[in-house]
Amino acid sequence: MRTVRVAIGIICESADTDRVLAVRRKRCGSHDLWEFPGGKIERGETAEQACVRELEEELHVHVGDLRDIYTVEYSYPKYHLSMRCFLCTIKSGCLAMTEQIEIRWVERASLSELCWLAANSDLIEVLQSCSLKSRKSATGQVEHYEDGEVRGNLQDEMIRRRAATRKTMQANKRSDTKPELLVRKRLRKAGLTGYRLQWRDAPGRPDIAFPGRRIAIFVNGCFWHRCPHCNPGVPKHNVEFWQAKFRRNIERDARAITELRALGWQAITIWECELADARIEATMARVIDTIRNARRSS
Template structure:
């Protein structure tokens, strides 16, 4: 199924909790409400797409974009992957203007979002927004009254000065992101999204520890003529083109290992279920295509490479590779 990548901007009206929504004026879903945004152009980042789309749709300039939510939804003809950003109207920006392809635009209080009919893909996002608590931090102001009195002595004993650690503190997930206008719950959504992105960036696509272990055992067995990420369906981690053997070394979490049944995140469940489903479908399609081409696909799961299982696992793999006659 084709994946359509979209970015949307959630604009809050200055000084209130009203969010800007637009009513679609075209197509089979005409009349339904959504947040402004649109498809990413080739080579365009989601942030750039939000800025461009909102300028084209509403004639507004937005700033302070903060990624906080991803919508993953299967329509009959395509899969929608939509990055959602909190954003603010720039100081020099005017009021939003309705586009010809929109029936209406409206500032809707967050608690009243469910009073209009939303696009099917947006319903999970709307529920998440409604559940957020409104506890934005207000700047503390000192009163004109007398300061509180205490029973503490006027002078306190001096404390021993502690040596400062030379180690620099690790950067936080929200460093460099202005969240002063967000509630605690909203900041938490932004933080979680940043954590997910950091986790994904940390995942190697090649030369992972499990892959290196498999290659080490293959070389020890005298099987050295393999290729990495060979250009056949699925781009197997290790391939023996002459023998038509394709080896996939799969991480249990990302590819949903049927042997150890890894846990699933309890938050943003819709996002993770869709992501895992696409991974599994992609793996199955690659195996089916390779089999049809006369290749032998072998899947090695990360849990099968633990110290107490790796020898048994690799004995079976080596036996399969040796049994395949090299083709000329």
């Protein structure tokens, strides 16, 4: 299993909010790639305190108006990165390089012209989508631009996206989903009762388990578990986050099935699309036959 590295990324806005600060560090194999200032949270400090400390140590500047706006989730080959991103402004100090090869103020609209570390790709897209048109007036009102659009500012847009992602994930029920209820109804109709729900004593915590027959049933949502039959799409925003989430789900599913087989269990995966009206009869006939033919353990 890959380790998880927790980090912070700091997006420093210029006074007119149209530019952000980018840096290139002296990194092995990636010194040509751009990123945002940041680093690791040290023991005993908050993420906000880490932002202030990192910028003082690395760039010799003092910042203010720190706002927690986004979280990057990205899986590299050897580890998974979870990076909290903060928006801020520089209050005092003179930019100086310590571990950097180059420091540059970059127009938001031009961010994609630079070569960035892979984990920053979705964040760059969000920053660009909120350029210029997103600025608020001194009175706090959203300004209207020549194309007539009204856009929320950068902070509002990123917080909105993060809230939308959280709402979507919270709506994903752990148990008693509609597909599960359909499967259980068909099992009871076939006289197959005595099963356990969300059974913790079996690897992967199967949605439905027959311990005596050593049968574990997983009723998987096509979107969350990436169905191989209907190939569900990927959200267009925060793509790296969703891809990392899906990879972890797939890896966890595969690990559970491997562990079940090692214990002599038979794992059955039922996909949500297999329970559609045109397919449910064939799907449940297959599942019921498998359960009935399973030899009971002594």
